[in-house]
Amino acid sequence: MKTFRIILWSAVGLAVVVVLALFWTTSQQRSSTAQTGLLSNPIPLEQPGDGASSGNRPMNGSPFSLIEANGEPITEAAFAGRPTVLFFGFTYCPEICPVSLYMLSTLIDDLGDERGDLQAFFISVDPERDTPEVVQSYISPFAHNIRGITGDLASIEALAASWGIFVEKVPLDDGDYTVDHGASILLLDRQGRFRGAFDHRDNPVIASEKLKLILAL
Amino acid sequence: MKTNMTAPVTGLTMGLAMSLTLVTAATAFGEDMHQHGVMISDAWSRETTPGARVGGGYLTITNHGMKDDRLVAVAAAHAGKVEVHTMTMKDDVVVMRPVENGLTIPAGDAVKLAPGGEHLMFMKLSHPHVADEPFEATLSFEHAGEKVVVFDVLSMRESMARMVDTDDHHDSTDHSKEHHNQ
Numbered sequence: 001m002k003t004f005r006i007i008l009w010s011a012v013g014l015a016v017v018v019v020l021a022l023f024w025t026t027s028q029q030r031s032s033t034a035q036t037g038l039l040s041n042p043i044p045l046e047q048p049g050d051g052a053s054s055g056n057r058p059m060n061g062s063p064f065s066l067i068e069a070n071g072e073p074i075t076e077a078a079f080a081g082r083p084t085v086l087f088f089g090f091t092y093c094p095e096i097c098p099v100s101l102y103m104l105s106t107l108i109d110d111l112g113d114e115r116g117d118l119q120a121f122f123i124s125v126d127p128e129r130d131t132p133e134v135v136q137s138y139i140s141p142f143a144h145n146i147r148g149i150t151g152d153l154a155s156i157e158a159l160a161a162s163w164g165i166f167v168e169k170v171p172l173d174d175g176d177y178t179v180d181h182g183a184s185i186l187l188l189d190r191q192g193r194f195r196g197a198f199d200h201r202d203n204p205v206i207a208s209e210k211l212k213l214i215l216a217l
Numbered sequence: 218m219k220t221n222m223t224a225p226v227t228g229l230t231m232g233l234a235m236s237l238t239l240v241t242a243a244t245a246f247g248e249d250m251h252q253h254g255v256m257i258s259d260a261w262s263r264e265t266t267p268g269a270r271v272g273g274g275y276l277t278i279t280n281h282g283m284k285d286d287r288l289v290a291v292a293a294a295h296a297g298k299v300e301v302h303t304m305t306m307k308d309d310v311v312v313m314r315p316v317e318n319g320l321t322i323p324a325g326d327a328v329k330l331a332p333g334g335e336h337l338m339f340m341k342l343s344h345p346h347v348a349d350e351p352f353e354a355t356l357s358f359e360h361a362g363e364k365v366v367v368f369d370v371l372s373m374r375e376s377m378a379r380m381v382d383t384d385d386h387h388d389s390t391d392h393s394k395e396h397h398n399q
């Protein structure tokens with residue numbers, strides 16, 4: 001019985017040490033990542049597997065020529081010179097897209113004066129159904145923070161792919177279709193380079209800190 | 218309901234007691250028991266933005282009956298089409314699919330449609346979901362028949378709070394993204 005107790009307590013002790021060590025390593029990694037993010041090296045703000053999947057995401061997206069939801073043409077030039085947030089989604093999305101847009105818009109509202117010249121875009125992955133008018137009305141509650149982009153499917157798919165955002169149109173049995181799409185919210189610095197990501201599942205406090213990091217770059 | 222294998226006597230007693238209760242209930246209510254085997258609770262939706270083509274609906278369906286049931290159809294006056302959908306996240310990719318051949322509600326069990334997982338998808342909306350304006354939908358079950366259900370409509374803000382309650386959110390120390398639904 002005594003031996004058993006010794007073994008039990010040793011196991012408990014070992015578990016505590018392991019947990020503490022893991023915790024310490026994680027917090028070290030986190031603070032060092034944050035530090036790197038504040039320097040102007042083009043290094044993503046996070047580790048692969050941290051929050052929204054940002055591992056192996058390309059540093060730069062490809063040039064594009066699309067239509068803004070207000071009907072005006074828009075190109076990659078719109079991303080230059082300002083910290084920029086990109087989110088890909090579509091209006092046939094009942095949960096992730098509205099929740100992500102709401103989260104992003106609320107985070108931007110909460111920045112207040114710190115918001116600076118931050119800009120954000122919702123890019124439709126279903127441009128065949130999401131005309132500029134539809135996109136504009138979809139984002140209307142968030143229009144003070146988020147602008148919409150649509151255009152032709154091939155160009156959108158190319159743009160999404162260039163940022164490592166998965167987009168696939170999937171036919172359904174009833175002749176309808178859906179679009180599987182990456183839901184990461186991408187954070188670009190003033191040079192249009194990828195610096196981090198979060199998604200709707202992330203803690204809003206952490207997401208907000210990430211937004212502030214691209215503002216500080 | 219599973220019998221505890223390590224306590225056969227207790228399990229047996231409980232099982233007997235339950236069977237007795239069920240037999241009594243079935244005798245007392247007869248056909249009634251059968252009809253009301255399925256119960257709906259906690260039905261809600263979130264407000265939709267003006268351009269939204271679709272809205273999500275969430276609810277808990279409990280089958281108090283003695284045989285499995287199936288939700289085979291849903292209809293709502295403001296939606297041209299309503300389907301049951303699954304939603305999963307594969308890494309950061311949202312995958313949404315219709316559930317084919319109805320949603321099974323096992324006997325003695327409850328199925329919860331909640332953010333981060335299965336939902337009712339209200340499509341071809343003729344009217345948006347407006348916060349604090351509840352709407353009705355008719356759910357058709359294979360055995361329990363039709364049930365008219367009132368869905369509360371929550372504002373975006375309220376729905377976010379509800380999602381935190383159902384543990385849809387996580388902090389970024391949680392890497393097990395694929396297991397959000399439970």
Ligand SMILES: [Cu+2]
Pocket residue numbers: 094302313336337338
């Ligand atoms: Cu759906």
